[in-house]
Amino acid sequence: MTVMTSTRRSLAPDLARGFMLLAIALAHAPVFVSGAGPGVLNGVAAFLDHLLAHNQARPMFVFLFGYALGQLACRHQAKGVDWISLRKLLRRRGRWLIVIGFVHGVLLVPLDIVAVYGLTLLVLAPLVRARDSVLCWTAALALVPAALVVSGPIILAYAGTVPITPAGAMPADLGSHLLSGLQLWPFKTVLGTIDVVPGMLLGIWAARRRILDEPERHKSLLRRVTVIGLGVAFISRLPGALLMAGVWTPPAPSAAVLAHTLTGYAGGIALAALIGLVATRVEGGPFTTALAALGQRSLTFYLFQSVVFLVLFYPFTLDLGGDLGFADAAGLAVAIWAVSILLAEWMRRAGYRGPAEAMLRRLTYRRSSGA
Numbered sequence: 608m609t610v611m612t613s614t615r616r617s618l619a620p621d622l623a624r625g626f627m628l629l630a631i632a633l634a635h636a637p638v639f640v641s642g643a644g645p646g647v648l649n650g651v652a653a654f655l656d657h658l659l660a661h662n663q664a665r666p667m668f669v670f671l672f673g674y675a676l677g678q679l680a681c682r683h684q685a686k687g688v689d690w691i692s693l694r695k696l697l698r699r700r701g702r703w704l705i706v707i708g709f710v711h712g713v714l715l716v717p718l719d720i721v722a723v724y725g726l727t728l729l730v731l732a733p734l735v736r737a738r739d740s741v742l743c744w745t746a747a748l749a750l751v752p753a754a755l756v757v758s759g760p761i762i763l764a765y766a767g768t769v770p771i772t773p774a775g776a777m778p779a780d781l782g783s784h785l786l787s788g789l790q791l792w793p794f795k796t797v798l799g800t801i802d803v804v805p806g807m808l809l810g811i812w813a814a815r816r817r818i819l820d821e822p823e824r825h826k827s828l829l830r831r832v833t834v835i836g837l838g839v840a841f842i843s844r845l846p847g848a849l850l851m852a853g854v855w856t857p858p859a860p861s862a863a864v865l866a867h868t869l870t871g872y873a874g875g876i877a878l879a880a881l882i883g884l885v886a887t888r889v890e891g892g893p894f895t896t897a898l899a900a901l902g903q904r905s906l907t908f909y910l911f912q913s914v915v916f917l918v919l920f921y922p923f924t925l926d927l928g929g930d931l932g933f934a935d936a937a938g939l940a941v942a943i944w945a946v947s948i949l950l951a952e953w954m955r956r957a958g959y960r961g962p963a964e965a966m967l968r969r970l971t972y973r974r975s976s977g978a
Contacts, residue, residue, distance in 0.1 A: 616903070617820040619886035620678070622895070623879045624671055624902030628947060630664035630878070632912055632940035635718055639777065639920035640931040650852060652933040658848035662757060662868045663840065665720065666806045666875025671905075672724055673810020674819060674879075680735050681814065694732050700971045701728035707910075707967065708796065713788035715913040721906070722792070723799035727807060730800065735811060742808045749804040750872065756801045758868035762861045765850070779922045805872055822883040829880045836877025843870035897952035904954060904961030908947040915943050 637656055676697070683693050701724075708722020734742065763769045778784040818825045847867025849855040857863045889895050901908060919939070920928040931939075954961065960968075 616899075617817075618889075618891075618895075618899055619819040619822045619883045620671065620674060621899040621902030622886050622889075623667075623819065623882040624905040625898040625900075625948070625951075626878070626882055626902075627664065627667050627671060628901060628905060628908055628912070629941070629944045630660050630667060631909065632944050633660040633937060634662075634664040635716075635912065635916065636936035636940040636943075637933050638718065639916055639928045640933065640936045641929050648934045649932040650854060652937050654848055654852040654854060656933060656937065657851045657867070658841070658844055661848075661851070662871035663844075663874040663878070665802075666872040667878050668720065668875075669724075669803050669806030670810040670813075670876050670879055672803075673807035674814045675810075676728070676735060676807070677811040677814020678820070680811075690736060693735075696971065697732045697735060698729050700967070701725040701732065703967055703970045704728065705796075707906075707963070709792065711910060711913060712792045712795070713785060715910070715917050717788055717791060717795070718913070719792070719795070720799065720803075721909075722796045723803055724807075726796055727800045727803045731804070731807075734808060739812055739815070742812045746805040746808040746812075749801065749808075750869070753802045753805050754865060754869040754872075756798055758864045761851070761864050765860045765864065777921055777928070781923050784921065784923070806875065809876065819879065819883045819886075822887050826884065826887065829883045832880040833877050833884060836873040836880065840870045840874025840877065843867070844874065896955070897948050900955035901948050901951035904951050904964060906967065907961030907963040908951065910963055911947060911950075912943055 633656060637653070680693060680697075683696070688696075704725025705722045706725075708719050708725055711721055712719030734745065737745075760769065778787050813819065816825070818828065822829060843866045846855075846857040846863040850857055850860055850863050851867070918924050920926070951961075959965075
C-alpha cells in the first residue's frame, strides 16, 4: 500500500461518494439473483430498487466523476500548470482508466463504468476547459440520446422485439464468462460514453463553482436542486418502477421506461445535492469520518463490490444467486457497504490510500511533474 499524507479535503464530495457506493450496490446486487422468495417482500424490494437506485445511482456516480475532474483541473490550473500539460495528464488518466475498466469488465463483472469514464475523458478532454455555456448546452443536447441508450434495450424488451434476459442469468463457467466479457466489453464501453456525457459535464460545471466543496455558500441552490430534482424523479419514475417491478403496466410502457431513465439524471444529481446539505449540518463524528474515508477510496471499493459479487453469485464460484430474492440482494448490498466502511476506516487510521487510487495516481503522474 501507499502511505497517504494528511491533507485537508472538503467533506461533502467524499460523503457523497461514500453514499454513492451504497446506491451502486443496491442497483447492482439484484442483477445477480433470480428474484425467488416470498412474493410480497421481494416485490416491495424490487419496486424500491427501481424507484430509488436503478438508473439513479449511475447518474450520481457520473456527476461525481465529473466533479472530481473539475476539482483536478482547478487544482492544477491554480498551480500554474498550462493547458497542454493538463490535457496530456487527463488523457493519460483516461487511458489507464480504460485499462482498469477492461480488467474489471472482463475478469470480474460486466457492469463496468470505469472504462467508459476513461474513454469519455480521452475523447472529450478539451471540454474540461470549455466555457460554461458549452458545458451546459452539450449536457442538455446529450441528455435524450443518453437516456435512449440506457432505456432502449428495456423498451425493446417490453415491446417484445428482443427477449427479456432473466434476472440472475450468468455464464456457467469461467471460460464462458471471460469470452462473454471480451465480446461485449468494447460495444458496452463505446456506447456507454453517450450516457456519461450529461452528468460528467454538469459535474465539471459544479466543481468550478465549488458547490460541494463549499456547500455553506450554496445552500439555497442545493435546496432547490434537492427538492425539485428528487420531486421530479419520484413522480416521473413511479410508473416505470411499478412496471419493472411487475406490479402494474402503465398505458404507455415505453414512455414510462424512458421517463424513468431520463429523470434518473435529475434524481442522481439531487442526491449529491442532498448530501451537500447534510454535510453542512454534520459534525466530524465516527460514522461521518468513516463514510468520508470510504468516499476517498471510492474506486477501490467499487472494484471490491465486484469481487464480492463474483465470489457470491457466479455459477463457477459460490452460486448463491439462484437461492436469493431481491430482498436478500438488498440486504447483501447493505452488508457489503457496511464492510466497505469498516475497511475504509481501517485504511484511514493506518494512513493508507485505497490501492486502486494509489495505483491510478502513480500511473497517471509517472511522467508528470504535477504530482
